[in-house]
Amino acid sequence: MTPGWAWNRQLGPPMRLRSLAHYRLSGRSVMGEHYAPEQWRKCVTVAIVGLGVRGLGVLERLISHASLVDEKVTFNLHLVDPNPAQPHQYDIHQPDYLLLNHACAYVSMFPSVTSVAHAPATSGPNLFEWARERGMRVASDGFTVGGDGRQVMPNDNLPRRVFGEYLLWFHQYLRDNAPDNVRLVSHVSRAVDLQPKGDTSILYLDNGDRVEADYVFVTVGQLPSRARDDQDLSADVRIGTPYPLPGQLASVHPSETIAIAGLGLTATDAILALTVGRGGRFDRSVVPERYVPSGREPRIVVFSRSGLPYRARPAPSSVVSYEPVAFTRSAIDRLRAGTPQLDFDRDVLPLLLLEMRVAYRRAALLQEAGAGAAEVFLLRARAAAAAGRLHTLADLPGPAEFDAEAAYHGTLTPGAQDSPAPIDGEAYQRSVESWIAADLANAARGFEGSPFKAATEMCREVRDTIRYAIEFGGLTDASLDRFYRYHVETINRLVIGPExxxxxxxxxxxxxxxVSMSLGPNPLVTWDSGAAAWSLSSTAFPVRSTIRADWLYQGYTDRLRSLQDDTSVVGAMARRGVLRRFKPDSAVVSSIDVDGQGHPVAEDGSTASRIWIFGLLCEGATFYNGYLTSPQRFERAQFDVDHAVHELIKSVRREGQITSAFEGEACR
Structure with a gap:
């Protein structure tokens, strides 16, 4: 156990789990007499398919709940993953310039007590504390982490490979601190099929093994779409799978031009791989900083449908947190009283924009007059909201001070409001540069000093209320499609940009x-077979231009549209009718269908009460599943898994196998 950290349970100190050899299910045998089967009256077998961030969260909850069981019952936990605790985006072998966009003090695999109600929260270090304990330091380039340089600071964005090391450590920490009634069995393999068998499920693995489990958690994430089978040469110069980097870009030569589709975090990673990753560096000894090329960079052209960059993330701060006034669950309930399904643009977005105006005024008052004045304003705003007249409150900023609608949607011309619309790509890029510079000035002031950033951050702060409004069929089909086609990217552009x-x-x-961004919004991209090159033409300006590119890099991840194309256990479950798509007629939403407890909905409409599915597979039926959890705050992902494991324990208890160590079933 790491010094200074203890397993937070009420049943005494942790017991160290012995090292377990792999075993075959048919023999039901484990190396070491400590786990001889005759010591236990009952066994419960649980499989976790996928041991990434979500799967490790399930493992933590299962171990914590098992520690409350006071009868001699073994929990056989089968962990199925070909690369356990190493999802590709956190591979420990990737270069250090690929960073998390979360400050390290705000990332933790250990749940908050506010997120888990039914079993004690495991205690342990967040990513910052863990890195500090290991003496990690940040080099002068601002991203390389090793033994040289300054100490890691709470607001540092550490390399993703460091978080990958943290995941490996967390996995081992759980194994080392599991109680005696938990038996962990690793299957370094891939699940390819699941066959229901009465009250159990038989998992088939690609190494020929199989696992018969009483309960199954599936957290494998969504597979990317298959590469297009083009009949021309374009398939050879299209990079359709963005990761791993820099390997996916190794064939791009310095003399060539590469077009990058997308302006988000994935595109940023690719740009860095083609610059810093090829020996270039940023000289911060001058202001503004300058780029010193290595000579190995290709020409880089970036574009997107919106043509707008993602906004920069300031350092995290608690100053943006307050109890919302306009955008609340009760407000959503009032809307739904008139119609069971809402339209996001018509019904929900006006409340969100109103909350952004409240957040702007509160932040401005905090900065100018202090906390007392801000609290008085919130009291007036709550009274106005209760009376149904918040939108008329004179304290709220008007469009001249803060245009919430423009801040949310962005504009085609990201320059100043009074600047003329660009007539060509060169003018457009200049306006983009001005836009980024202004945004960076706001980010440098932080949430404390920038009411604009505090207002846009509301889109993150109220994400649970957004979930409440849209999940499980809360929107009409047309509105749900528009939400995932437009609003998800819009919200992401506001709150999950690069540091x-x-x-x-x-x-x-x-x-x-x-780097060039001169194509503007939504350029026309075609393959020119005669020139054997990509042709990208601007569409938004009176003076049109065309750029030829040798390569096209897809700086985003397409998800599978058909479950039948899924080669993992998920596709097999669909073919067996165990699960189905949430909106099968949608060209946008690719989620599987789950109920409110996370159980998959079968083709016949029934639910599998002994199977749970969490994570990106559910993106569409549920919302915002692909994020890292933060310490000391409520996290929906941990809350859902805690309830699922509690449901599992109650199911076992109903069958007379175990009793709880605590009255009333929940730890208080």
Whole structure:
């Protein structure tokens, strides 16, 4: 056990789990007499398919709940993953310039007590504390982590491979601290099929083994779409799978041009792989910083449908947190009283925009007059909301001070409001550079100093209320499609952009000419078979331009549209009718169908009460599943898994196998 951290349970100190050899299910044998089967009266077998971030969260909850069982019952936990605790985006072998967009003090695999009600929360270090304990330091380039440089600070965005190391440590920490009635069995393999068999499920693995489990958790995530089978040469110069980096870009030569589709985090990673990853560096000894090329960079052209960059993330702060006034569950309930299904644009978005105006005024008052004045304003706002006249409150900022609608949607011309619309790509890029510079100035002031950033951050702060409004058929089919086609990207552009230092790097690369964003919004992209090159033509300006590119890089991840194409256990479950798509007629939503407890809905409409599915597979039926959890705050992902494991324990108890160590079934 790591010094200074203890397993937070009420049943005494942790017991160290012995090292377990792999065993075959048919023999039901384990190395070591400590786990001889005759010591136990009952066994419960649980399989976790997928041991990434969500799967490790399930494992933590199962171990914690098992520690409350006072009868001699073994929990056989089968962990199925070909690369346990190492999802590809957190591979420990990737370069250090690929960073988390979360400050390290705000990332933790250990749940908050506010998220888990039915079993004690395991205690342990967040990513910052863990890195500090190991003496990690940040080099002068601002991203390389090793033994040299300054100490890691709470607001540092550490390399993703460091978080991958944290995941491996967390996995081992859980194994080392599991109670004696938990037996962990690793299957370094891939599940390819699941066959229901009465009250159990038989999992078939690609190494020929099988596992018969009483309960199953599936957390494998969504597979990317298959590569297009083009008949021309374009397939050879289209990079349809963005990761792993920099390997996916190894064939791009310095003399060539690469077009990157997308302006989000994935595109930022690709730009860094083609610049810093090829020996370039940012010289911060001058202001503004300058880029020193290595000579190995290709020409980089980036574009997207919106043509708008993602906004830079300031350092995290608690100043943006308050009890919402306009965008609340009760407000959603009042809307739904008139119609069971809402339209996001018509019904929900006006409340969100109103809350952004409240957040702006509160932040401005905090900055100008202090906490007392801000609290008095919130009291007036709550009274006005209760009377149904919040939108008329004179204290709220008007469009001239803060245009919530423009801040949310962005504009085609991201320059100043009074600047003329760009007539060509060169003018457009200049306006983009001005837009990024202004955004960076806000990010540098932080949430405390920028009411604008505090207002846009509301889209993150109220994400659970957004969930409440849209999940499980809360929107009409047409509105749900528009939400995932438009609003998800819009919200992401506001609140999950790169850290401000990375946004500054992109601005430097634009100004240096290494990167171009001159195509503008929604360019026409075609394959020119005669020239054997990609042709990208601007569509938004009076003066049109065309750029030829040798490569097209898809800087985003397409998800499978058909479950029948899924080669994992998920596709097999669909073919067996165990699960189905949530909106089978949608060209946008690719989620599987789950109920409110996380059980998959079968083709016949029934639910599998002994199977749970969590994570990106559910994105569409539920919302915002692909995020890292933060310490000391409520996290829906941990809350849902805690309830699922509690449901499992109650199911076993009903069958007379175990009793709870606590009266009333829940730990208080």
């Amino acid at each position: 401000k230092e990375r946004s500054a790097n992109i601005l430097t690369l634009l100004r240096s000419g290494v």
